[in-house]
Amino acid sequence: MNGHEAAEPAAVAVVAMTVFEQVAEGAMSPARALQSLLGSPGPACGSVPGGTAAVSRQPPAGPVRLDGERREPERAGETLEQVMAELEGLVGLAPVKRAVAELRAYLEVRRHRQACGLACEPMVLHMAFKGNPGTGKTTVARIVGRLLQALGVLAKGHLVEVERADLVGEYVGHTAQRTREQVRRALGGVLFIDEAYSLARGGEKDFGREAVDTLVKAMEDHRHELVTIMAGYRDEMERFLRTNPGLRSRIPLVLDFPDYTVAELLQIADHMLRARDYRLSPEARQRLACVLVEHRLASWDNFGNARVVRNVLEAAIRRQALRLQALPQPTREELMLLQARDIPDPWETLTGLAGEGLPQA
Amino acid sequence: MAQAAVVGRPGAGKTLFVLRFAQWCGCRRLVVTVSTRPGAPGLRRELSPAEAVAQLVGLSPPTTRRLQSLELVHRSGKHLLAVELVDTVGLTDDVHPEPDLRRGMADSLAVALASRALLHLLDGPRVAQQPGQLLHPDGIDAQLARLGETRARYAALVNKLDLPGGARGLEEVRRLWPGRTVIGISALHGWGFERVRRFLLRSLP
Numbered sequence: 311m312n313g314h315e316a317a318e319p320a321a322v323a324v325v326a327m328t329v330f331e332q333v334a335e336g337a338m339s340p341a342r343a344l345q346s347l348l349g350s351p352g353p354a355c356g357s358v359p360g361g362t363a364a365v366s367r368q369p370p371a372g373p374v375r376l377d378g379e380r381r382e383p384e385r386a387g388e389t390l391e392q393v394m395a396e397l398e399g400l401v402g403l404a405p406v407k408r409a410v411a412e413l414r415a416y417l418e419v420r421r422h423r424q425a426c427g428l429a430c431e432p433m434v435l436h437m438a439f440k441g442n443p444g445t446g447k448t449t450v451a452r453i454v455g456r457l458l459q460a461l462g463v464l465a466k467g468h469l470v471e472v473e474r475a476d477l478v479g480e481y482v483g484h485t486a487q488r489t490r491e492q493v494r495r496a497l498g499g500v501l502f503i504d505e506a507y508s509l510a511r512g513g514e515k516d517f518g519r520e521a522v523d524t525l526v527k528a529m530e531d532h533r534h535e536l537v538t539i540m541a542g543y544r545d546e547m548e549r550f551l552r553t554n555p556g557l558r559s560r561i562p563l564v565l566d567f568p569d570y571t572v573a574e575l576l577q578i579a580d581h582m583l584r585a586r587d588y589r590l591s592p593e594a595r596q597r598l599a600c601v602l603v604e605h606r607l608a609s610w611d612n613f614g615n616a617r618v619v620r621n622v623l624e625a626a627i628r629r630q631a632l633r634l635q636a637l638p639q640p641t642r643e644e645l646m647l648l649q650a651r652d653i654p655d656p657w658e659t660l661t662g663l664a665g666e667g668l669p670q671a
Numbered sequence: 672m673a674q675a676a677v678v679g680r681p682g683a684g685k686t687l688f689v690l691r692f693a694q695w696c697g698c699r700r701l702v703v704t705v706s707t708r709p710g711a712p713g714l715r716r717e718l719s720p721a722e723a724v725a726q727l728v729g730l731s732p733p734t735t736r737r738l739q740s741l742e743l744v745h746r747s748g749k750h751l752l753a754v755e756l757v758d759t760v761g762l763t764d765d766v767h768p769e770p771d772l773r774r775g776m777a778d779s780l781a782v783a784l785a786s787r788a789l790l791h792l793l794d795g796p797r798v799a800q801q802p803g804q805l806l807h808p809d810g811i812d813a814q815l816a817r818l819g820e821t822r823a824r825y826a827a828l829v830n831k832l833d834l835p836g837g838a839r840g841l842e843e844v845r846r847l848w849p850g851r852t853v854i855g856i857s858a859l860h861g862w863g864f865e866r867v868r869r870f871l872l873r874s875l876p
Contacts (some may be wrong), residue, residue: 326780327781330777330780331777333766333777334770334776334778335773336768337766339764340762340776340779340780340814341762341809342809343780344780345809345814347784348817
């Protein structure tokens, strides 16, 4: 083995696990996950014999569709009803579902009005999503993209998810170039800017302001072929939009993502466990509810919602595995059932003691 | 037992390769363990090679939805090869719409990161049609090659040499990824397996 592996610190494993969880959640593609773990491509990956590294960064010519757009190819030909059914299938999120249903109705009526030759206001669909982590903002953004594609508003409906580091450059002029590049990738779909408020941090001299200015221009210039969704914590987003009036005036739709109730979090837990062939005993379910309440109390207004559920369940699954190791031949039922004693105390997952480490194969 | 992860896009031929390779190494009965998570106790199934191919290999990918592993012990002269081959879920460039498959992909990435050796299956005819995918930084193949370069013993196995375009795909991989271990194989016919065995013998303790 090479030295790199021998020296691999546990911290890398923890980071890797977090990144891979984003793949499971659908927030990141497998390719992007590796990219973020390994850093930007070095010459070994991108070099073409006799060419330059820059060549490899261009989308390949011909039929290859690998221009970095996290499209969902299996969605081709998807109907509006399928997209809406998926939205309806999400746990909770009543106000968001209502807002999306209104948007759908508005766009359909607008189309009919156009067909009848009636006046139609110019359509601007940039949005802001406000809410705590784990409240489904990325999931809904992806659905919105597909909905707009099914309605014929966007050509492709794909989601390009970026954050401050993807937009802000390191020297004068670099930021505008990076931001325009991300906008170009998102044309025909949705540009999802996670933790958008972080673009405003750093004061007057920070390049984040340049990114915001470039975005404002792109949102105006490409308003018919691009939907920008800015997402982040409620308070920070409100402050961000308030301090950038140019931006706020171009975002007609602001959706609030409420925290999930404990009953909804339990439903989410059931979904997650079903997907992995586990289930909760009645006592475990009761204990999970108590643990989630304690988590909410402990985290004040930054409650991690579905992510907390996932962390607690991951820890419970590991504890169950440890418990089953003592049995000579666990039954299928035992392998599936999580018991109350498998659910970790809140302090364990809050401090990360039960939620870290790469699973050892 | 040292672990080697078999990774690649859906439909590259990972499962068929694992099963045929085990058969080629002389396994009469294959004990396949299907895991819901890396490290979690899995369900063990004992199958004949023919049964395994019939049950686990599909014509319309993605067929493998969970991690499947197979322990392989092969003695040839004084050389003993003992390896746990982990057949992973096909990895995509994009976010997959199915949560189950996304979970499988996340687990597969974790296994790829933790394994001693990485066998990266490539679909030769597909590479011949779209060689640009090997270099694009947002493509899964380029990223898997980088992972192998930094963290494990790595070999690119260019599969489907028996199909039209397979040999051209192999040439493309060798041209675009100079300096890497590239082995042409046909999982269906067992071509190139001797080189794979030698690579594993060299790579594993």
